[in-house]
Amino acid sequence: MLAKSGRLADARGVFAEMPERDAVSWTVMVVGLNRAGRFGEAVKTLLDMTADGFTPTQFTLTNVLSACAVTRAGAVGRKVHSFVVKLGLGSCVPVANSVLNMYGKCGDAETASTVFEMMRVRSVSSWNAMVSLNTHLGRMGLAKSLFESMPDRSIVSWNAMIAGYNQNGADAKALEFFSRMLHESSMAPDEFTITSVLSACANLGMVRIGKQMHAYILRTVMAYNSQVTNALISTYAKSGSVKNARRIMDQAVAADLNVISFTALLEGYVKIGDIESAKEIFDVMNNRDVIAWTAMIVGYEQNGRNDEAIDLFRLMIRSGPEPNSYTLAAVLSVCASLACLDYGKQIHCKAIRSLLEQSSSVSNAIITMYARSGSFQWARRMFDQVCWRKETITWTSMIAALAQHGQGEDAVGLFEEMLRTGVEPDRITYVGVLSACAHAGFVSQGKRHYEQMQNEHQIVPEMSHYACMVDLLARAGLFSEAQEFIRQMPVQPDAIAWGSLLSACRVHKNAELAELAAVRLLSIDPNNSGAYSAIANVYSACGRWSDAARVWKLRKDRAVRKETGFSWTHVGGKLHVFGADDVLHPQRDAVYGMAARVWGQIKEAGFVPDLQCVLHDVDDELKEELLSRHSEKLAIAFGLISTPEKTTLRIMKNLRVCNDCHTAIKFVSRVTDREIIVRDATRFHHFRDGLCSCKDYW
Known part of the structure; x- marks a missing residue:
């Protein structure tokens, strides 16, 4: 009685003081511990029972086998199975089902199948255990074959198949089986059926069917089921109906809501670009999992709020869960957008320490980060270090990187190597290849690859x-x-x-x-x-x-605002932004002083300003002054006064670099003996010793 009521401490005390124990008293303790979720103690009590010379009963064994199944204690479960065989209880249906369920939950499909084949009498539970085992292993063909062979089915049978298809990415099949259940059986869906069907609707974006399920739920007691409520929120949020998801959340009891619902709604807001609402949800979440943190970081990144994405990631490192591969890939994408090479390298190091560097999403993000931060050599090094068979996206990332950096010949060569290894290119790969040909002036090769794309790879x-x-x-x-x-x-x-x-x-x-x-x-x-x-x-x-x-x-x-040109560079871990004729930078006097000094040096070296780049009909002296204060020239001047000699300067610009600046920077690289890397709106330019990697073809 004490064990049944959950008073295990009192039950243990009485049990310990018993002058004589029998199989029943031992079994009561095992059952009580199992019901209380103290599975390890339940198994140990069985071992103590046998050591004390008592023979386990049917009820003892089924409870201990259940504990082994929950804790995935397959080795102990095998020992218990040996008791079953020795005691001749293998033909007892409840015991045999418990053995079957234990092997299934422990992932031992081969032994489970052997037990199932040896059972002389199989109940619906026996069949259900085998169906569930195969759905969990992704063997839906075998699961369906078993399902069709069942003499009788329960709601558990149908639920196993519907959930199996849903969990294995065959959501349309899940809905098909649900429809079949409604037509072939007299069983009403329960909360497990409904949650699987709603999940399938969410994955397929079938909000209409989701609404039909919602209407059905409202006519049943399941309207008050927390599991169903959370599934509804997830379905509406993933299907883009965030207003409906939010309305259900606001009407629900707060204690019934789980982190999955909050995260689904957060992701829903991110998907439609409503970052403020997403942040509101994120801020009220008590238990944020890694998915929630990642979704919020992705939301900031996708909406150009890169600084906030970095700040949130730093907060996550200090007080949140351990980032996963998707988190790191998102932050690396932010670093790529900002061309923040130093911080990108820190994330790369974290990926190595976390053993996530070889994750496909992370390695591809690392390649892109290095490429867009002006270091295609590091991008190529990472590409060459990828251990597994490189996927299409990995090759595509590297081809695009080489194309952006004006390495057209290398990009085309890498594409040819990709084809030789048997990796099939996709439409994005060909964008990179054709772009490489365009930037390098490979007209005939570009035409050939355009035809090859259609004729050999059937890409429209x-x-x-x-x-x-x-x-x-x-x-x-x-x-x-x-x-x-x-x-x-x-x-x-x-x-x-x-x-x-x-x-x-x-x-x-x-x-x-x-x-x-x-x-x-x-x-x-x-x-x-x-x-x-x-x-x-x-x-x-x-x-x-x-x-x-x-x-x-x-x-x-027409009131069309001219897009303001600006350039930026990272020095000392800080971002420094410059506009043309910038007067806001705290070191503006030193910057303008260096800009004027360098302007004089390159003119002495033979540089002639391209006055045609000034789009206003003003005198030549003013044109020259305007040209000398373009944002990229000021950013370079800042780099020269802020970094040691021979340090490579990395400058990013939001617009296309003008012809005058392009020529001027070639001269600057020569007179200052610096490598200067400039990323503009279309490509990278690597300036060294008075030359540019684009070979003036840009």
Whole structure:
């Protein structure tokens, strides 16, 4: 009685003082410990019982086998099974089912199958145990075969199949089995059925069926079941109906809500870009798991709030759970966006210490981080260290990295190596390859790979591929071919394609075609300030100042704000941002002093300012002064006064670097004996000894 009521301490006291014990008293203690969840003690009590010379009963054995199943104590379970055999209880259905369940829960499918085959009498529970075992092992074909062979089925049988399909990624099959259950049996779904079906609806984004299930739930007592409530919240949140998810959460009893519901709603808000609501949910969560922390970091990263993402990750390191591979991949993506090489290296070290470096998502993120931070050599080193058979995404990341850094020949070579190893490229791989050809001027190779993509790999071109081909032809000055390619496209060119053509027109000073490209671009994206700047630049380069002024007036009349150009660099663990004619930086006097000194040095070395890069009709002296204060030149000047000699400078810019700055930085790299790496809106430029990695083809 004491054991049944949960008063185990009192029961133990009485048991210890008993002058004589029998099999019943021992069994009562085993059963009581098992019911209280003290499985290890239950198993030990059985061992003490046998050591004391008592023979376990059927009830003793089923309870101990249940404890072994819960604790996955397969070795002990085998010993208990030997008791069963010795006592001749193998034919007792409850005992045999307990043995079968124990082996199943311990993952010993082979022994479980042997026990099942040897059972002379099989109950529904016997069949259910085998069905559940195979669904947990992902052997859905075998599970279905067993299910179809069952002479009788219970709700547990149906639930095992529905949950099995759901947990093994076959959500459509889960819903199909649920429909079959409704039509073939008279059984009503229980909370376990409903939660599996809701999970399948969430994964498939089938909010309509989810709403039907919700309506059914409201007509039953399950409306008050916490497990069902949490499943409903997750279903609505994952299906994009965050308002419905939030309404259910607000109506629920707080104690009934679990971390999965909060995390699902948080992820739902992140998915629709409502970061403030996501943060509100995150802040009220008492027990944040690694998924919640990661979802919030991803939310900040996807919405450009990179500093907050880094701050939250640092807080997670101090007081949260241990980051997993997805967390590290997200933070590495933030470092890539900010070109924060030093912090990215710290995350790489953490990945090594956490044994996560070889995770596919982490290793690919490391490659991208190094590449976008200006260190493609480190990216290549990481690529070469990947131990397992490299996936398509790994090859694609490295090809894209080489393309961005102007290593077109290496990018194409790596792509050819990828094909030789038997890895199948995808559409994103070909974007990297075609981009590499475009930036390197490999016109014939680019055309060949474009045809190969379609004919050998059956990849249907998308807008990104068309834009790459337009860029390839236009950069090479093949404007007639580029126009013909655009005319033959099966879809209308997007803003990127017209923008590529417009940029090439600026380089080749083709005013007539630039006008056409600008008109088409602005018809798609009227607020694209870059289009106004590009066409005005072409006019200015051609000396058509009145036309350039007309474009600027048109932009002003249409209230299109010019995108502000700025450059940034990381020095001493801090981010330093500069705009043109920047006056806000605390070291502005020293920065301008160094900028003026270097400007004088490069002019003495033969640099001639490109006054055509100034889009205003002002005198040459003012043009030169304006050019000397471009944001990237100020960022470089800051780097020169803030770092030791010969230190590589890494400068990031949000817009395309102008021709004057490109030429000037080549001279700066020579007179200062520095390597200067500049990432602009389209690619990386590595300046060293007066030369640039792009070979002036950009």
